[in-house]
Amino acid sequence: MYIWALFQLLHNSGGWPLNCFALPDGRPFWGGTYFRPDQWVSLLEQISGLFRNSRHELEEQAERLIRGIGEMNLISVPAEMQAISVSMVEESMRSCHGVLILNWWLARFTQVPDAGCLAVCIAASKMTGNPGSPGPIENNAAWDGLRRLFDRIGGGFARYSTDAEWKVPHFEKMLYDNAQLITLWSICSGIPESGFSIEIAEQSIEFVLPWSCKSGRACSFGF
Numbered sequence: 001m002y003i004w005a006l007f008q009l010l011h012n013s014g015g016w017p018l019n020c021f022a023l024p025d026g027r028p029f030w031g032g033t034y035f036r037p038d039q040w041v042s043l044l045e046q047i048s049g050l051f052r053n054s055r056h057e058l059e060e061q062a063e064r065l066i067r068g069i070g071e072m073n074l075i076s077v078p079a080e081m082q083a084i085s086v087s088m089v090e091e092s093m094r095s096c097h098g099v100l101i102l103n104w105w106l107a108r109f110t111q112v113p114d115a116g117c118l119a120v121c122i123a124a125s126k127m128t129g130n131p132g133s134p135g136p137i138e139n140n141a142a143w144d145g146l147r148r149l150f151d152r153i154g155g156g157f158a159r160y161s162t163d164a165e166w167k168v169p170h171f172e173k174m175l176y177d178n179a180q181l182i183t184l185w186s187i188c189s190g191i192p193e194s195g196f197s198i199e200i201a202e203q204s205i206e207f208v209l210p211w212s213c214k215s216g217r218a219c220s221f222g223f
Contacts, residue, residue, distance in 0.1 A: 021047055027062035086128055093124035112160040113146050115180035122187055146181065150200055155207030157181045178208050
């Protein structure tokens with residue numbers, strides 16, 4: 001919700017870091033990306049004043065943002081649910097294939113693995129019996145890049161590569177990225193021709209677990 005709020009506030013743009021200001025009930029009313037220290041102090045003072053003296057304006061802005069976010073939902077739930085068919089799966093695979101090709105074409109300086117689309121391509125290949133898209137798993141740039149993002153010293157996957165050839169992984173290793181990439185790698189390890197070793201997934205799980213559990217307490221949940 002906060003990303004979409006920022007997307008509207010910045011006129012169909014966004015960025016990082018994500019700084020979104022919200023009312024006590026969680027509704028966002030304003031946000032931005034990077035602020036210099038002096039800008040940040042000034043901004044906090046202004047918002048504090050507005051909250052004390054003109055809270056109704058913030059309430060109105062929050063309501064407009066929430067309404068706008070709702071109107072951005074382009075996916076409608078059909079009145080009658082349909083069973084998943086082979087044609088639906090093939091259509092999803094074609095869509096994901098197009099997204100992956102676009103991502104590769106746009107990746108002039110960085111490469112970010114699209115775990116969701118890659119997982120859909122594998123699942124669709126299994127369901128339809130087709131050899132797969134996008135291309136053979138052992139010879140595809142996206143799969144090769146995924147191998148290079150693995151931290152062979154500490155375990156886990158880097159978030160992305162800072163170059164277009166997947167040679168310089170970024171230092172960040174995010175829990176939510178690793179959750180998807182570990183799942184994807186585990187699926188791939190069950191495909192003999194992929195060359196994906198289950199040990200890589202296991203090492204990454206060992207890296208993730210200490211960070212996803214509260215300090216000093218046993219971890220009894222998944223991520």
